[in-house]
Amino acid sequence: MTPLLEARGIVKRYGHVTALSGADFVVHPGEVVALIGDNGAGKSTLVKVLSGVIEPDEGQMLLRDEPITLDSPQHARAVGIETVFQDLALAPELGPAENAFIGREILKPGLLGKLGVLDKAKMRRQAFESFTSMGTDVKDLDAPVAALSGGQRQGVAICRSIMWANQLVFMDEPTAALGVRQTGKVLELIRRVASTGIAVVLISHNMPEVLQASDRVEVLRLGRRVAQFKSADTNVEELVGAMTGALDGAGA
Amino acid sequence: MSAIGDPAPGGPQTVSAQGGPSAPTPPPGAPARQSAFRRLLQTSPAYMSGVLLVLILIFSAIDPAFHSTSNFRNILTDASILLVMAVGMTYVMVAAGFDLSIGSVLVFSGVVGIKAMVALGTDNALTVLVGLVVSCLGGLSWGIFNGLCITKLRVPALITTLGSLGAALGIARLITHGNDVRGVPLTLIKITTGGFLGLNWIVWVAAFVTVVGGLVLHFTRFGRWTYIIGSNAEAARRAGIDVDRHLLKLYALSGLLAGLAGMLSLTRFATTTIAGHASDALQVITGVVLGGTSLFGGIGTIVGTVIGMFIPAVLQNGFIVTNVEPFWQEVAIGFILIAAVYIDQLKRRSRERA
Numbered sequence: 362m363t364p365l366l367e368a369r370g371i372v373k374r375y376g377h378v379t380a381l382s383g384a385d386f387v388v389h390p391g392e393v394v395a396l397i398g399d400n401g402a403g404k405s406t407l408v409k410v411l412s413g414v415i416e417p418d419e420g421q422m423l424l425r426d427e428p429i430t431l432d433s434p435q436h437a438r439a440v441g442i443e444t445v446f447q448d449l450a451l452a453p454e455l456g457p458a459e460n461a462f463i464g465r466e467i468l469k470p471g472l473l474g475k476l477g478v479l480d481k482a483k484m485r486r487q488a489f490e491s492f493t494s495m496g497t498d499v500k501d502l503d504a505p506v507a508a509l510s511g512g513q514r515q516g517v518a519i520c521r522s523i524m525w526a527n528q529l530v531f532m533d534e535p536t537a538a539l540g541v542r543q544t545g546k547v548l549e550l551i552r553r554v555a556s557t558g559i560a561v562v563l564i565s566h567n568m569p570e571v572l573q574a575s576d577r578v579e580v581l582r583l584g585r586r587v588a589q590f591k592s593a594d595t596n597v598e599e600l601v602g603a604m605t606g607a608l609d610g611a612g613a
Numbered sequence: 614m615s616a617i618g619d620p621a622p623g624g625p626q627t628v629s630a631q632g633g634p635s636a637p638t639p640p641p642g643a644p645a646r647q648s649a650f651r652r653l654l655q656t657s658p659a660y661m662s663g664v665l666l667v668l669i670l671i672f673s674a675i676d677p678a679f680h681s682t683s684n685f686r687n688i689l690t691d692a693s694i695l696l697v698m699a700v701g702m703t704y705v706m707v708a709a710g711f712d713l714s715i716g717s718v719l720v721f722s723g724v725v726g727i728k729a730m731v732a733l734g735t736d737n738a739l740t741v742l743v744g745l746v747v748s749c750l751g752g753l754s755w756g757i758f759n760g761l762c763i764t765k766l767r768v769p770a771l772i773t774t775l776g777s778l779g780a781a782l783g784i785a786r787l788i789t790h791g792n793d794v795r796g797v798p799l800t801l802i803k804i805t806t807g808g809f810l811g812l813n814w815i816v817w818v819a820a821f822v823t824v825v826g827g828l829v830l831h832f833t834r835f836g837r838w839t840y841i842i843g844s845n846a847e848a849a850r851r852a853g854i855d856v857d858r859h860l861l862k863l864y865a866l867s868g869l870l871a872g873l874a875g876m877l878s879l880t881r882f883a884t885t886t887i888a889g890h891a892s893d894a895l896q897v898i899t900g901v902v903l904g905g906t907s908l909f910g911g912i913g914t915i916v917g918t919v920i921g922m923f924i925p926a927v928l929q930n931g932f933i934v935t936n937v938e939p940f941w942q943e944v945a946i947g948f949i950l951i952a953a954v955y956i957d958q959l960k961r962r963s964r965e966r967a
Contacts, residue, residue, distance in 0.1 A: 434851065434853075436855075446851070448847075450847065450851050451848060452840070452844035452849075453844060453845065454840065454843070454907070455841065455844055455911070459837070459841075463848060463849065463852040463854070464849065464852025464854045465852070466851045468834060468838055477829075477833040477834045477835055478832050479832060479833060578757075595810065
């Protein structure tokens with residue numbers, strides 16, 4: 362199968378600190394890939410490169426086998442790549458439907474649209490469809506997001522991203538601030554996103570969660586990919602070993 | 614966009630798998646509408662309009678002269694000039710900004726407006742039009758200056774507009790050597806005595822600004838972005854909204870409306886009122902906050918602002934009509950403001966806990 366997004370030999374230096382030293386990464390359509398690594402392994406730098414936030418010093422990226430240079434997050438978004446940030450980037454005073462369309466508001470057709478008049482009904486309808494199809498229990502589309510639970514807020518942020526991503530969604534620690542039950546719901550939601558054909562890259566520290574939610578795991582250490590696993594064939598010990606380098610001797 | 618138009622393969626299955634509990638899906642919005650109405654009743658504009666109504670009833674009961682048509686006309690005219698500036702302030706505050714300079718900008722704009730009309734030496738509609746344009750441009754320049762300092766130089770809005778509060782008034786005084794300028798064209802003065810449907814033209818201008826301001830804030834993308842920026846500027850930035858550009862426009866708008874208010878003030882008083890606007894910004898901010906606009910941005914309505922601006926105006930007028938010393942108005946408004954913000958925060962805290 363053609364990889365959806367592939368990165369080869371990505372190098373990123375900050376002064377004389379090398380954050381990524383030739384990192385590779387691959388994600389296929391419709392799969393959930395967990396990207397794991399210890400603090401400082403280069404996870405967030407790699408995600409920033411892949412989502413167009415920063416430009417790499419060296420290396421190549423391929424989108425469906427075509428070389429591509431992402432020069433801004435807007436560019437990444439234009440090719441169907443969205444990111445759910447750890448802080449969610451929601452406007453707490455606005456409702457879920459309004460949040461779903463931040464920066465991409467739909468205007469009314471015709472003259473009213475030229476005057477900048479919003480098509481609120483259409484936006485509500487589309488947001489409602491997205492939320493229900495993903496099983497996110499947002500009952501009130503107008504209540505401020507601040508009044509929602511952490512899990513619901515995460516749900517709104519994820520639903521928003523998949524409304525616009527038709528290829529790939531990066532999720533940075535989506536369950537970091539959640540309780541057990543809400544974590545379960547978010548992981549379910551991630552599986553459901555993947556089942557619609559959109560790939561998900563999950564950045565997480567939580568190994569059991571990684572094994573539960575992902576199809577594959579890619580492990581970063583010291584700025585490069587050191588291992589790839591199928592989630593079904595691996596276990597927490599192996600992942601931790603790869604992350605910390607304890608397996609280096611045995612694996613080689 | 615395309616992700617919505619053509620559902621990806623597998624989408625429908627998940628929907629049906631999940632569809633069990635949510636199968637009898639009501640048309641979107643139908644259930645939320647009811648609670649939206651209930652929510653409206655809990656908003657600051659709703660209970661502040663209750664306060665306003667009670668005030669009007671009390672004053673009317675004490676003295677029937679209060680609810681005479683001519684008295685209501687007085688209240689409207691009194692509130693109009695501040696209301697024009699309050700519309701601009703609502704935009705700025707919804708975007709989590711602040712504009713302390715409007716009173717001085719009003720004076721500055723009035724001064725350059727009248728200077729332009731006097732220099733022209735004529736007295737016809739064109740003279741008035743030139744004065745209007747010059748006043749508005751004067752206000753607009755200060756607004757753009759504020760906006761540039763805040764967005765480009767990153768000087769906090771409070772400090773920037775505090776600076777222009779002093780500077781604009783200082784320049785106005787330099788131009789006039791500290792004396793009020795007379796010589797407002799007769800054409801302009803006639804406007805004050807005229808009107809439409811029994812209301813002064815000043816009231817109509819304020820009504821027009823308010824209605825357009827309300828429509829734009831609540832129904833357009835420009836308004837929506839104002840809320841988003843006030844609620845979470847970082848989220849706006851990440852979504853590709855040019856936050857600085859939008860803020861610049863909002864401060865420019867606030868300045869422009871202060872300029873227009875400067876012209877209205879000339880019309881009303883037939884002279885510049887250099888010493889009379891020191892507390893304008895504070896009065897406007899008080900009204901805007903009474904109307905439910907959050908000091909932290911993201912919340913606020915023009916309807917609320919109208920109600921918030923009329924509470925002080927009605928109190929002031931009511932105390933005069935009922936022979937209470939009008940200084941009580943300042944006392945009352947001070948405590949009402951504190952109480953209103955306190956109640957608002959109580960509600961917000963209980964919401965966040967829910």
